Amino acid sequence: MKGTNLGEFEEIVLLTIAALINDAYSVAVCDELEKSTGRAVKLGVVHAVLNRLEEKGFVKSKLGEATSTRGGKRKRYYTVTSGGKAALIKAKEVRDQLWNRIPDFILKGAS
Amino acid sequence: MHPPRWAERFLEWYCRPALLEDLQGDLHEYFERNLKTKGLWRARLIYIMDVFKFFRSYTVRKPEFINLLIHWIMIGSYIKTSGRSIVRNKLFSGINIIGLAISMCVGLLMIAFVSDLFSYDDFHENGERIYRVNTTDQRTDQRPFSLATSSVKAGRKIQETISGIEKVTLLRRGFGGDAKVGEATIPISGIWADEAFFSVFSFPLLQGDMKTALKEPYSIVLTEKSAKKIFGAGNALGQSVKFDTANYIVTGVMKDIPKLSHMRFDVLASFVNAEMNNISEDGGFMDWTNIYSNYTYIVLSEGSNPEHIQASLNKLSVKENIPLDNRKIELKLQPLHEIALQSKNANPIGPSINKIAIWIMAGLALIVILSACFNYTNLSIARSLRRSREVGIRKVMGAKKTHVIGQFVAEAIIISLLALVLSLAMFLLLRTQFLSLSPHFQDLLSLDLSPRLIFWFLLMAIGVGIVAGILPALFFARLNTIKVLKDASSLQVFRHVTMRKAMIVIQYTFSLIFITATIIGYKQYRSFLTFDLGFTTDNIVNIKINGVNGDLFVKDLKELPEVEDVSRSLLVTSLGNIYGTQLKYEKLKDSANVWVNMVDENYLPLHQHTFLAGRNFNPKTKEADETEVIVNEQILHRFNMAGRDPAKAIGEEVTIDGKKLTIVGVVKDFHYGTLEDEIQPLVLRHSGIDTYGYINAKIKTSDWPATFTAMEKAWKKIDPFHPLEARFYSEQIEEAYQQFSVMVKLIGFLSFLAVCIAFMGLLGMVVFTTETRLKEISIRKVLGASERRLIYLLSKGFIVLLAIAALIALPATYILFDKVVLVNFAYHQPIHFTELVTGLLVTLVLATVMIGSQTLKVARSNPAEVLKNE
Numbered sequence: 009m010k011g012t013n014l015g016e017f018e019e020i021v022l023l024t025i026a027a028l029i030n031d032a033y034s035v036a037v038c039d040e041l042e043k044s045t046g047r048a049v050k051l052g053v054v055h056a057v058l059n060r061l062e063e064k065g066f067v068k069s070k071l072g073e074a075t076s077t078r079g080g081k082r083k084r085y086y087t088v089t090s091g092g093k094a095a096l097i098k099a100k101e102v103r104d105q106l107w108n109r110i111p112d113f114i115l116k117g118a119s
Numbered sequence: 120m121h122p123p124r125w126a127e128r129f130l131e132w133y134c135r136p137a138l139l140e141d142l143q144g145d146l147h148e149y150f151e152r153n154l155k156t157k158g159l160w161r162a163r164l165i166y167i168m169d170v171f172k173f174f175r176s177y178t179v180r181k182p183e184f185i186n187l188l189i190h191w192i193m194i195g196s197y198i199k200t201s202g203r204s205i206v207r208n209k210l211f212s213g214i215n216i217i218g219l220a221i222s223m224c225v226g227l228l229m230i231a232f233v234s235d236l237f238s239y240d241d242f243h244e245n246g247e248r249i250y251r252v253n254t255t256d257q258r259t260d261q262r263p264f265s266l267a268t269s270s271v272k273a274g275r276k277i278q279e280t281i282s283g284i285e286k287v288t289l290l291r292r293g294f295g296g297d298a299k300v301g302e303a304t305i306p307i308s309g310i311w312a313d314e315a316f317f318s319v320f321s322f323p324l325l326q327g328d329m330k331t332a333l334k335e336p337y338s339i340v341l342t343e344k345s346a347k348k349i350f351g352a353g354n355a356l357g358q359s360v361k362f363d364t365a366n367y368i369v370t371g372v373m374k375d376i377p378k379l380s381h382m383r384f385d386v387l388a389s390f391v392n393a394e395m396n397n398i399s400e401d402g403g404f405m406d407w408t409n410i411y412s413n414y415t416y417i418v419l420s421e422g423s424n425p426e427h428i429q430a431s432l433n434k435l436s437v438k439e440n441i442p443l444d445n446r447k448i449e450l451k452l453q454p455l456h457e458i459a460l461q462s463k464n465a466n467p468i469g470p471s472i473n474k475i476a477i478w479i480m481a482g483l484a485l486i487v488i489l490s491a492c493f494n495y496t497n498l499s500i501a502r503s504l505r506r507s508r509e510v511g512i513r514k515v516m517g518a519k520k521t522h523v524i525g526q527f528v529a530e531a532i533i534i535s536l537l538a539l540v541l542s543l544a545m546f547l548l549l550r551t552q553f554l555s556l557s558p559h560f561q562d563l564l565s566l567d568l569s570p571r572l573i574f575w576f577l578l579m580a581i582g583v584g585i586v587a588g589i590l591p592a593l594f595f596a597r598l599n600t601i602k603v604l605k606d607a608s609s610l611q612v613f614r615h616v617t618m619r620k621a622m623i624v625i626q627y628t629f630s631l632i633f634i635t636a637t638i639i640g641y642k643q644y645r646s647f648l649t650f651d652l653g654f655t656t657d658n659i660v661n662i663k664i665n666g667v668n669g670d671l672f673v674k675d676l677k678e679l680p681e682v683e684d685v686s687r688s689l690l691v692t693s694l695g696n697i698y699g700t701q702l703k704y705e706k707l708k709d710s711a712n713v714w715v716n717m718v719d720e721n722y723l724p725l726h727q728h729t730f731l732a733g734r735n736f737n738p739k740t741k742e743a744d745e746t747e748v749i750v751n752e753q754i755l756h757r758f759n760m761a762g763r764d765p766a767k768a769i770g771e772e773v774t775i776d777g778k779k780l781t782i783v784g785v786v787k788d789f790h791y792g793t794l795e796d797e798i799q800p801l802v803l804r805h806s807g808i809d810t811y812g813y814i815n816a817k818i819k820t821s822d823w824p825a826t827f828t829a830m831e832k833a834w835k836k837i838d839p840f841h842p843l844e845a846r847f848y849s850e851q852i853e854e855a856y857q858q859f860s861v862m863v864k865l866i867g868f869l870s871f872l873a874v875c876i877a878f879m880g881l882l883g884m885v886v887f888t889t890e891t892r893l894k895e896i897s898i899r900k901v902l903g904a905s906e907r908r909l910i911y912l913l914s915k916g917f918i919v920l921l922a923i924a925a926l927i928a929l930p931a932t933y934i935l936f937d938k939v940v941l942v943n944f945a946y947h948q949p950i951h952f953t954e955l956v957t958g959l960l961v962t963l964v965l966a967t968v969m970i971g972s973q974t975l976k977v978a979r980s981n982p983a984e985v986l987k988n989e
Contacts, residue, residue: 034145051145052172059138059177071141077151081144 014066014095020045021057022066022096026088033072033083034058058086066092120159122150122166130170135180142173190525201530204506210886211502212534214879215495219538221872222491223583224545228553229484230575231546231566233477239379239459244321245418248285249455250425252277252415252432253464259445267414267464268292271394272407273435273450274415281431283423288315290414291393292468295386297840299361300349304840307345309386310414310468311393319418320382326356327371336391340371345385365392378565381459383469407439410448414468416455425452459563470563480865486629487873492587493622494880495531499591500619501887510595511603524592531588532581539580557861620920623884626877627924627962628931633870634958635932639950640863643941646948647856648849652693653789654726656848661691662814662830663844667837669809675833681820686721689812691848694855695793702802703774704758711757714791714799715775717806723749723786725817732765733784741807748773748780752788753800775802793855794946815848874962878969881917885970889913889977897982906978913974914967921966925959 014022024040025032034055041049061067068089071082088096121127127143134142146169153162205212240246252273257263274289295308317329324332325343332340339360346355346369359366367388376383394404403409419425432450440447453461462471510523518526554561664672669687676682690696703710720736736747750768754760761767765785772781788798820826827845834843853860889896896909904912933950941947 034141035148051149051169055142055145055173056175056177077148078144079147081140081147083144084141 014099017053018057018061018066019096019099021054022061022088022092025067025086026093026096030085030087032086037086061092062086065089066095120154122147123163126167126170130173133174133180134178138178142178146170146173186519186521189522193522193526194529197526197529198533200509200526201533204530205534208502208505211498211883214883215498215534216538216541218491218494218876218879219535219583219587220541220545222488222876223535223538223580224542224549225484225869225872226488226579226583227542227546227576228549228566229481230579231550231572232564233481234572234575235379235564235566236460236472236477237456240381240455241379242321242377243455245319246455248419248421248423249319250417250419250428250452251455251458252417253451253453254410255447255449255451256410257447257449265451265464266410266466267458267468268411268466269413269415269450270405270407270410270448271413272405272409272439274413275405276435276439277415277417277432280435281428283420283428283431284417285420285423286315286319286418288319288416289313289390290316290416290468291390291412292414292466293412294362294388294393296362298349298386300358303349305349306841307348307385309339309384309388311390312387313390316387319416322376323374325372325374329371332371333387333389335370336389336395337365337367338370338389339367340373340387341369342373342385343375346372379459381455381469381471407448408443408446411466417452425454428452470559472559472563483866483869487869487876488583489586490626490629490873490876490880492583493626494876494883495534495587496590497619497622497880498883498887499527499531499588500594501884503591503594504891506595507598507603510598511600514598514600515604520596523596523598524589527592527595528585528588531591532584535580535584535587536577538583539576543576556864557857559858559861619884623877623881623917623920624924624927626873626880627921628928630870630873630877631924631928631958631962632932632935633866633873634962635929635955636935637863637867637870638958639932639936639954640859640866642951642954643944643947644856644859644863647794647859648853650790650794650946653787654728656693656726656852658818659726659848660816660818660845661848661851662816664810664812664814665838665841665844666810669812669814672834672837673814675836676814676816676830679826679829679833681818681826681829682816683819684721684725684817686725686815687719687808687812688722688815689715689717689806689808691813691815691851692716692789692791693793694851697792700775700802702754702800704760705772705774707758709758711800713754713757714801715804716791716801717804717808717812719808720805722815723784723803725815728789729787731785731787733769733782735784736805737783739805741809745778745804745806746781747783747805748775749784749786749803749805750782751786751798751801753798754802755785757800773802775804780804790946795944797945816845878965881966882969882973885914885917885973888916889974893977893980893985896977897980897985900978900982901986906975909978910971910974913977914970917970918963918967921963925963929955929959 020041021037024037024044028036028040034051037058038049038051038054041054058067058069062069066089067086069084069086072085074080074082130143130146131139146166149169150162150166153165157165243249251267252269254266254269254273255263256266271289271291274287277284278287289312291311294311296306297304298307312333314331314334316333317324324340327340332338341349341355349355349360350358355369355372358369360369361367373387417428419428429452432452436447436449459469459471460474460477462473464471513523513526550566554564554566662672673685673687676685690698698715699712700715701710702713718736720738723730723735731752733749736749750773752765755763755765755768760771768782768785770781772779774780786803790798791801792799818826827843830845831843892913896913899909899912933955936950941950
């Protein structure tokens with residue numbers, strides 16, 4: 009396994025995969041990301057990130073069933089591995105800790 | 120509604136198998152979406168872009184190590200089978216090797232040519248940072264005029280005011296003449312250069328100090344060669360040499376200038392002398408407009424940006440241009456390495472060639488090479504029947520597609536390397552021929568072999584091998600193993616017939632274009648030489664006068680019995696030399712630039728110019744005031760003089776150089792410039808020319824060498840040091856159009872090669888087709904077909920191909936010449952039908968004879984023999 013650090017975009021993609029449960033394949037991840045962040049997301053970027061996440065062992069993938077759409081090509085579905093889950097939880101913990109250290113009044117003016 | 124097939128294939132080709140399927144699916148899904156929202160075209164375009172965008176390090180297939188290893192192990196086998204196959208088919212291999220060799224020798228010439236030109240001035244250490252300051256002179260209503268020279272003032276200002284420049288050196292052309300040492304006189308020529316010269320350019324000094332050699336006035340630096348010429352084996356350093364009336368001291372001897380230098384000289388003199396001479400003579404030396412004699416070279420400081428320097432130069436020009444009327448002089452930086460590749464600048468310091476000419480020639484060479492590649496491709500695929508079993512077995516034994524491709528490409532490369540050996544020999548033979556095509560080439564090129572050149576040659580041979588071999592290789596790689604092994608004849612050899620036919624058509628189209636271009640070009644060239652210039656050039660010898668008393672020589676010439684008549688002129692017309700002046704026509708308050716020739720009263724009768732009105736000049740002594748002028752018709756048109764009636768124009772007054780001159784005659788328009796230019800307004804002045812210009816002698820002799828010797832003897836009395844420069848007018852005209860004769864020769868040579876190669880290809884195809892159809896022919900014969908019918912049947916296909924090629928080539932050539940080439944010539948002959956058809960007829964007849972003879976051989980064969988062997 010290469011460096012197991014989780015980048016910000018990687019974290020969002022990983023979360024999206026987790027949120028999509030059994031339906032997480034590249035195009036669906038792309039669409040979901042677009043919906044949730046409100047920004048255009050390029051397939052090329054997501055594809056590269058998915059590939060990297062798999063290399064790092066945070067997700068695993070398997071090919072689905074062939075359908076008549078997509079030119080008869082199968083989809084590759086991604087699921088979060090236990091390593092991925094651990095990384096997500098760790099990331100959340102780091103954030104929560106930081107959040108907890110910020111007194112309420114500092115952020116009050118923003119919302 | 121598919122994404123583009125080729126893009127899909129490309130993706131399949133490069134993408135790792137593990138990633139391929141879902142990626143393909145993803146792209147397809149997006150394609151379908153875009154199809155609905157953006158339409159077919161946009162969707163396809165996006166698909167293609169995506170395919171290219173996904174070409175990344177993690178998606179690309181890595182070459183498998185084992186495959187490479189197998190290639191390495193198998194290379195011996197490839198060489199062995201290739202060797203066998205070459206030996207087995209001597210005719211086809213011969214056609215391939217010789218064809219490739221012929222075409223490649225053109226490629227070698229081309230590479231050597233281009234490599235020479237691009238290695239010009241490579242020996243200067245600061246080469247990357249050296250720039251020359253060129254000048255563009257723009258007068259209102261006229262085209263801008265580019266010069267390699269610039270004013271001294273510009274050079275000095277750059278030295279003083281512009282930052283970011285490490286060194287500046289000023290050079291001035293025109294030093295030299297007769298070097299006198301004791302009794303000996305040796306003419307040499309060179310330039311003036313200031314003391315920074317040797318620190319800007321890397322010309323090593325053999326003797327002397329590079330820092331001070333050109334510092335003091337009256338010091339000169341000789342090249343090794345000229346030092347030998349003047350002093351023989353003796354020591355040159357510190358010796359004194361006399362030019363004109365001044366004594367110069369040799370302060371240095373430098374190594375000879377390498378051949379590939381844009382700058383050529385025999386001697387350098389210190390710039391201080393140029394300054395001293397000129398400041399005392401006329402005050403214009405430091406003028407901003409004195410842009411005709413000086414060169415400025417600069418070395419930028421490390422890391423300095425040429426664009427910034429250019430901006431400073433522009434600012435400088437704007438400031439200096441303020442006092443000028445109707446004229447703008449601008450300074451332009453030119454990198455050292457581009458100087459030899461740009462011929463548009465006037466006053467060049469050495470030889471140069473136009474970049475476009477190089478690319479055109481490279482393009483033509485490429486066409487010839489591709490033509491030979493076509494032959495290889497064509498013949499290999501046609502003969503695939505023979506080798507399909509071999510490929511089948513290889514595949515059964517476990518060869519993959521890439522291995523088969525490797526094998527056949529390797530074979531093509533082996534053949535092209537063999538061809539390279541042959542073509543290298545041809546190259547060495549042809550090299551001198553090529554250089555002797557034109558003195559310009561001899562001056563410009565060396566074409567010497569160097570390791571770098573050999574490297575390029577090898578690279579070209581390998582490239583040719585790959586291009587020629589890739590199509591057959593792909594063809595073999597796709598063969599279906601089982602089919603091939605079961606029944607080789609089921610192989611669809613004729614499936615690629617359209618492609619092969621197209622290749623033959625392309626080959627012949629280019630061959631025909633080449634031939635026809637040669638014929639038309641030659642005709643046009645001949646017509647230039649025999650063009651009616653408006654005066655006669657028959658039996659006229661022009662003798663250049665270089666600073667000696669011309670009148671003395673005229674007297675001597677007249678005494679020779681072979682000399683019928685003698686006249687004087689400033690320049691010889693119709694050769695491209697021009698001289699202009701301003702003419703004022705007070706009556707209409709009009710003035711314009713006109714061309715000038717200065718002549719004496721014998722000139723017009725001797726050249727048989729036609730007078731439309733008026734008379735010739737009255738004889739006058741040299742000292743008498745100039746009062747008369749003769750003009751051509753264009754002057755009347757340009758100034759709308761006397762209602763454009765020649766008879767009425769006699770007696771009109773014009774002003775030239777502040778002199779009031781009366782028109783005494785109007786001559787019919789004649790060609791003052793070359794045939795590329797329109798006839799322009801021109802005046803003939805009656806002016807005493809003495810120590811410069813030309814003597815035109817009308818000669819009547821049957822023994823030219825004897826006459827020349829007699830003239831030389833007379834010349835020696837007047838100028839013992841310089842050889843007599845006497846040339847027939849017709850020869851000079853030939854020389855003026857020499858570039859066209861070089862062009863015609865080059866294209867003629869290329870067309871000969873292209874035709875040879877095309878014929879060899881055709882021969883191969885004909886032999887192959889007739890051989891494979893031998894059985895069919897025999898059966899037809901048994902059933903009663905006549906020989907004539909059989910020949911018709913066999914050759915029909917080829918003749919049709921040639922006809923198609925002709926239909927493309929002839930109009931293309933016609934349009935090329937009519938719309939592109941000949942428009943550059945104001946006066947040219949129309950293209951005749953015969954010129955267009957001659958090439959076609961020759962090709963067609965030769966091709967028919969060849970096809971006919973081959974098919975006849977087959978048609979004559981005994982059907983019983985052929986069928987019995989089954």
